[in-house]
Amino acid sequence: MSTEADGTTFSDDRAPRTDVNKALMGGATYRSLSEQKLSPQEERFEKARRTSGYVLAPLAAVAVWCVPLDIEAHQQSLAAVLAAVIVLWFCETVPIPVGGLIGVSAIVLVGVAPASDVLAPFGSPTIFTFVGAFILAQAMLKHGVAQRLAYFVLALPGVGKSTVRIIVAFGVITALLSALISNTATVAMLLPTALGILAVIARMMQEKGLVKPDFDPTRLRVGTALMLMLAYGAGVGGLLTPVGAPPNLIGRGLIEEATGERITFAQWIGAAAPVSLVLFGVLLLVLLLVNKPEVRRIEGVEGYIAERRAEQGSISRAEWNTIIAFALTVTLWLLPSVAGVVVGMDSSTYEFLDDRLNEGVVAVVGASLLFILPTNWSKRQSTLNWSDASKIDWGTIILFGTGMIFGSLLSSTGLAETIGENLFGTLGVGTPFAITLLAAFLALMISETTSNTASAAVVVPIVLPLAAAAGVDPMIPAMAATLGASFGFMLPVATPQNAIVYGSGIVPITQMIKTGIGLNVVGGLILVLMLPVTAGLVGIGA
Template identity: 35%
Template structure:
């Protein structure tokens, strides 16, 4: 069945089941306030719409918040206050920095400069490692989708050359080369606070719960997890392409030719690199102050130069710094290319999360779930949550899944008087680890669209990655908690 047919069936299913689910949840004889049960019905409707993507995810979030206003659950002022949340400013600013990288070709120059190194063309495994490490590193700062789309032509160029030379085993090599790009982008994106929308949304919920995580702390906690998963994936690839060989001179020639096509380093690239370094420095500075034990400087930086303000000032600089005569490094056209769907989803998602907490729905669910789980089984509960999150995001948007479950999990952990931060951090990271299906993530869809990867192969390798991801995330979260 084609992806378009699956998408159509999902939408049809969603249109039928969303009202049914909402009605059932609203009429159930539950011992909660009417407001809480109304929000439960709204969330049930939104969840079905998110899972089946009947309309854009942001429109579903806005529909949910608007319905709450119409039904008198909250005022319009309070409902839409979340659209001014610092997380939204951080996303807009960081996206514009990434946009400047792509616009001026800084990301491609970085990729080709790395791939022309002798180290990466000496063997098939090293070549794949070259592609994957670029994907892993770039996706920490640029969107996973843009990273995958940029690297795809380079991988396909290599595959085409191999086919021209009738090298045996090219089909197997092409599969793992393409998967390495997509999977590494998803893994790398979870590493930094700005790497993927789910991280920012999750950080927003943690902040509402009283946990303000800075850029450096996120990296310090996430990097050991993502790097371990990444290394496990490389070992898996190395085993499966061990019998494939090629002429390294031919491969280097391709990359050198591509590098020659690059124009001279432009002023726009220099501006972008300068602004990126400046933003990265100020994002990490509060964390460095905290690590050095300077609480006074840390408090000052967090209150006067928070991550969101750094991102906004960096974006403004890109509009001020000229790249050509009468033209900034970024222009008004770049603002139009901003992923406004995700921006609106952020605002609507955080608003819905606040409603879950405000009406007592999170506390109610927390009480019911905590009464079923003894503290001795808490570790098992967290492991099950992480596994569930990974497999659930195979069929639904990871951002929508985090929006739905993060505030509920916070409520459950509060009722159980358990550590909130690390389990919630674990499910946020897990939300990026969907590897089995083309519809799971944009990187998966992009490489599947190349028609070099059978769906059965993606499911097989993806299942392995899901299991490895579950084990590694769970292990690190348990270690962090202890």
């Protein structure tokens, strides 16, 4: 007797029995695309894509350089370099940060601007915001603070008895953590726990005869839903704060540089939080419609989580130190905005706090505390050492710096203005809604095929003058492009978190595409419709 997994009992003593633990937990918990066993078609495509950059990047540069354009020579030189870098980013011929560095070097070599001017953005306060936030995140990961929070949420009453509640809980955990630490690190950290819970669910289904004895536990719909919730929940949560995702800091920096207006930490949260909340609801709905779990009620997960929490023990001194440093940093980030609401933006108190509590400086102060607060005074051991700090994502910091350089030069050379005016003349978009729609979906489409950080670095500098040429306040369209750059729900190459869950072997590419298309379209429309309202309520673009 045998049917599909629809509640009907299977019984076939002759069939071999799947070892669920080996199938789900026997391999590495993180495999990049290059470490996966690709199909012949996928392997051919990846090789062709990466190899093509060696030819296409120089051709793109030469083509733009030689085509007679009615622009100044230094603008055309910058456009040629940028064209080559974009090709390198799309093809991933070299690591994406290295592609940025090649472009920065080429800018100086072809004489677009002197090295001192080109490299100035690497001294931006936002670079220090990145460094400080990454070091704080490293402490959370090293000492298990993030993992403890995850187990706490999963252990809440009733969560472990329902597959839907577990999927929702994982989404909430991922979104909250991704608002404060790297999306990639969050997903990589939670993946082993998700695989462990999936193994419990798969064994339960096997023991109750809900699947064939030799079923493939990597192809359960509940597993696909759980894995995609990890990846997509991180993307949605990363929108919440300026430090939630690299495109946020890049876009905000470019907006502030171009407009001279500042977007505070609290303003960003006020504008992005309602959008993220609605997006999370849409994510859950689409995810469960496309990947409906085979079972609703489950047993054994609560015991699994209880065992993991017991292994953690009580909160250590290092964890308390990390919590103190992180809490102080977030408090100081929000303090100027809170003071502005309480005593007014024109008060001397607000001006003092706003002037002194620069976000980059605050991040560095918080990170520095981790090297001061002791865990063992007799041995002079602090919460972190420099070996820990050296493990942060320096590639993203380099990519951010190069992205800021391109954005700054696009503005200073006038090339961005030229592109914006030509786009305005060609497309004829002239309303705030049309420009915001164009900005969001352009960033979203580019982020599907290259780094979301690179997407923000390319699209935002073009959107700003496009809006200006149309006589539209550029703040909202540029912020829509910034947030849209973090979407990328459709393909494994779109974001690192997509690559991680795809690399687990649990998510078929067809299901990622089917789920991602719906999220891209509906999510993009929600962003375009909601952002002007929420941003206006907190004084952005007003």
